[in-house]
Each structure stands twice: as C-alpha cells, then as structure tokens.
Amino acid sequence: MRIGVLGGFGLWVGEDPVTVPAGSERVLAFVALRCRAAVPRPLVAGTLWPEASERCAHADLRAALARLSHRGRQALDVTSAEVRLAPGTTVDLHHVRRTAQRLVDPTADPTGADGVPGAPLEIVRVLSAELLPGWYEDWALSEAEEWRQLRLHALETLAGRLRTAGRHAEAIAAAQAAVHAEPLRESGQTCLVLAHLSDGNLSEALNAFTRYARRLRDELGLDPPEHLYRLVSECARPASLLHAAPDEGAA
Numbered sequence: 001m002r003i004g005v006l007g008g009f010g011l012w013v014g015e016d017p018v019t020v021p022a023g024s025e026r027v028l029a030f031v032a033l034r035c036r037a038a039v040p041r042p043l044v045a046g047t048l049w050p051e052a053s054e055r056c057a058h059a060d061l062r063a064a065l066a067r068l069s070h071r072g073r074q075a076l077d078v079t080s081a082e083v084r085l086a087p088g089t090t091v092d093l094h095h096v097r098r099t100a101q102r103l104v105d106p107t108a109d110p111t112g113a114d115g116v117p118g119a120p121l122e123i124v125r126v127l128s129a130e131l132l133p134g135w136y137e138d139w140a141l142s143e144a145e146e147w148r149q150l151r152l153h154a155l156e157t158l159a160g161r162l163r164t165a166g167r168h169a170e171a172i173a174a175a176q177a178a179v180h181a182e183p184l185r186e187s188g189q190t191c192l193v194l195a196h197l198s199d200g201n202l203s204e205a206l207n208a209f210t211r212y213a214r215r216l217r218d219e220l221g222l223d224p225p226e227h228l229y230r231l232v233s234e235c236a237r238p239a240s241l242l243h244a245a246p247d248e249g250a251a
Contacts (some may be wrong), residue, residue: 001089003032006096011072018071023064028075030130031083032091033143038084047139079081093147095224096126100154116161120170123158127151128177152178152188159191168199179208183215184226193231206232 004010009025011018019029026048031039045057052060065078075089084148085091102108103117117123128151131144155178162171178188189212196205209232213224 001086001088002092003028003075003085004092005029005032005132006092007133009132011075011133013071013074020069021064021067023060024068024072026137027061027064027070027083028072029135030139031076031085031088033093034084035091035094036085038082040082041080042090044083048137050138093131096129097147097150099123100127100150102156103154114167116158116165116167120158120162120167121173124155124170124174124177127155127158128181130181131239148181152182152185152226154183155181156187156191159195163191163195163198166198168195171195172199183212184219186228190228190231193228197231 002012004012009020009029011020011028027044030044030048041058041061042054043061046054048064048104049057049060065073065076065083068076075086077084077086099117103123108247131147132140133144135141155174159171159174160180162168162174172192175188175192175195178185182188189208192208193205196202196208209224209228212228216222216224
C-alpha cells in the first residue's frame with residue numbers, strides 16, 4: 001500500500017490506484033502525516049470535524065472508515081481506541097522529508113565525493129511538490145507550511161552545494177525551484193543570482209535580479225536588499241555604460 005500526499009492525495013496498491021471517497025481521503029491523509037504513530041480516535045474525529053459535536057464527529061469518523069473499500073481499509077490498522085498506518089503502508093512524504101532533513105543538517109555526511117547527493121535533479125523534482133495543495137483545513141495548512149519551509153531550505157542548500165561543485169545547470173534548477181515555490185524569498189533569489197553568476201551568465205543574473213526587484217516593489221513596496229544589489233552591480237555597470245555611449249556621442 002502506498003499513500004501519496006505530495007502534489008495531491010493518492011492511494012495505490014502496487015501500481016494500481018485505489019478510489020477513495022473524499023471524507024475517507026482526509027482520514028487517510030491525517031493518519032499518514034502522523035508517520036507510524038497511533039492516533040487516538042478522538043483526536044482524528046475532533047481535528048477533522050471541529051465544528052461537529054463530539055458524538056457527531058465520532059459518527060462521521062466511523063462513516064468515513066466504513067466508506068473505505070476493502071483495499072483502502074488495508075492501509076490502516078483500526079481499533080476501537082486508535083487508528084494507525086498498517087505495516088507495509090508507505091507514505092511519499094516520509095522518504096522525501098528524510099532527504100530534505102539530511103540536506104539541511106550540517107552534521108550529516110554528504111553522500112557524494114563532491115558533497116552533492118546522487119540524482120540531484122530527481123531530488124529537485126520531489127522537493128518541488130507541495131503538500132496536499134488545495135486542502136484548506138487548518139491541520140493540512142499547518143503541515144503544508146512546515147513542509148514548505150523545510151523544502152525551501154533544502155532546495156537552497158542543494159543549490160549552494162551544486163554551485164560549489166561546479167554543477168551549474170543543476171544549481172540553477174534547484175535555485176529556480178526554490179524561487180518558484182516562494183518568489184519573494186530573499187535567500188532563494190540570492191541562490192539563483194549566485195548560480196547564474198557562477199555559470200558566467202551575467203545577463204541572466206541581472207534579469208533574475210530585475211524581476212525580483214520589480215515584484216518586490218509591486219507587491220510589498222520594498223527595495224531589494226543591499227547585498228543582492230551589490231552582487232549584480234558589477235553586471236549592471238557595463239550595461240549602463242553601453243546604454244549611455246550613444247547619448248554621449250550624440251552630444
């Protein structure tokens with residue numbers, strides 16, 4: 001059994017998808033996010049149906065469990081007191097989160113000789129996935145924000161390691177993923193500018209900075225940070241001189 005919560009909810013037996021009713025999806029997702037811990041039934045009911053009375057919330061939980069097909073029910077161990085994942089049920093987030101945590105942990109040993117883990121573009125791909133997009137319950141939003149922060153830090157760390165290793169195209173891909181996830185985040189934009197500069201693409205670095213500066217002013221009324229401006233100032237200066245030359249000649 002395999003539960004997916006990254007990029008959307010899904011349940012599979014082997015490679016075969018399993019159809020799950022909407023209310024039952026929420027139970028599976030909530031329990032899946034608790035890792036292997038047993039979750040008390042009152043906690044599941046109270047979190048998923050916060051507006052209902054305790055009695056009605058427990059009735060809703062029983063109904064959601066009952067609507068699961070036989071194959072769907074196999075993903076869970078259910079008792080009168082608690083719900084937990086059944087042995088053999090995997091969750092995509094658990095593996096990807098461990099990868100992200102290893103990236104941001106300064107004490108973790110790198111897996112590659114150059115300090116870069118294997119298959120970095122695949123890591124970028126899985127770190128680019130949001131947690132349960134389109135789910136707006138408080139518990140889901142809280143989990144999604146925690147995952148967003150971790151994956152942003154992981155993407156930025158990966159971009160820095162790739163840049164240091166001279167793997168510029170992959171560094172740019174990691175930095176672009178971080179920027180796509182949060183366009184106004186200063187550290188991600190800095191990673192992207194540095195990646196372009198390390199690759200020798202001064203115009204790309206300047207373009208990235210210009211887009212960020214415009215968006216920052218339009219949406220927040222802020223100027224770009226001084227340190228980021230300094231990074232691209234040497235790129236901008238020759239460009240401004242080129243633009244000034246025709247005017248000086250005409251004068």
